[in-house]
Amino acid sequence: MRKMGLLCFMNTNAELSEVGCNLKRYAETEAEFSARGVINELFPYIFMAAKRMSTRAISRWLKDTHKIKLSPVTIAKALREADEHWETFFEKIEPSARIFGDAHSVYMRDFLMKYELFSGLKSSGMNLTLSGEEGHHEYQRAVEIIEKDWFQALDESTREECARYIPDEGKNAKSGK
Numbered sequence: 001m002r003k004m005g006l007l008c009f010m011n012t013n014a015e016l017s018e019v020g021c022n023l024k025r026y027a028e029t030e031a032e033f034s035a036r037g038v039i040n041e042l043f044p045y046i047f048m049a050a051k052r053m054s055t056r057a058i059s060r061w062l063k064d065t066h067k068i069k070l071s072p073v074t075i076a077k078a079l080r081e082a083d084e085h086w087e088t089f090f091e092k093i094e095p096s097a098r099i100f101g102d103a104h105s106v107y108m109r110d111f112l113m114k115y116e117l118f119s120g121l122k123s124s125g126m127n128l129t130l131s132g133e134e135g136h137h138e139y140q141r142a143v144e145i146i147e148k149d150w151f152q153a154l155d156e157s158t159r160e161e162c163a164r165y166i167p168d169e170g171k172n173a174k175s176g177k
Contacts, residue, residue, distance in 0.1 A: 038068060039078050043085035048158050050079055082161075090165040093150055096142035097166075103139050109166045113159065115151055122147075 039046070042062075049058050055072040062068040078085055097108040104111070104121045111118040122143050150159065 039070060039074060040085060040088045042068075042070075043078055043082075044089055044154055044158060044162070046075055046078065047082065047085075047161070048155060050075075055079070086162050086165050090162055093145065094167075096145040097150075099138055099142035100146060101169075103142075107169050109163065109169070112146070112150060112166060113163060118146065118151070 046058060049061075053061070055075040058075055059070055059072045062070055093112075094108075097112060100111065100118075100121075101108045106117075106121065111121060154162065
């Protein structure tokens with residue numbers, strides 16, 4: 001009888017494991033996603049979409065298209081409290097911008113607000129102040145982040161909105177600006 005109880009217990013564990021696997025699969029593929037912090041990741045895009053869409057339409061689109069559950073109230077609150085979200089967003093860009101700026105001895109604001117300058121500097125490769133192979137890889141990664149997460153992801157007016165959070169480098173900037 002003891003063996004039978006153990007056998008039943010083992011079957012139950014196997015069944016529960018299968019239930020757990022099914023739950024995991026459902027969560028990954030079908031369940032609505034309602035994670036805290038997703039508003040920070042999506043804020044720049046929500047900001048741009050809000051120029052043409054209502055908060056309800058944005059909420060509905062996120063839910064219907066990507067199963068991300070963000071209420072219209074949450075979206076409206078984020079738009080009202082934009083400063084907090086822009087600061088968080090720029091904190092992700094800033095390390096890459098510093099690496100790029102330091103490598104070219106140029107202010108962040110200058111190349112972040114002028115794609116032509118950024119593009120010219122990255123393609124010239126002249127006067128780079130990098131330290132070794134690791135510095136070169138760090139620089140390449142910084143270029144990719146700035147290109148993808150700043151210039152490709154944000155339109156010009158959105159970059160201008162976020163530019164208020166670019167630190168004033170003034171005295172800290174290189175004299176070779």
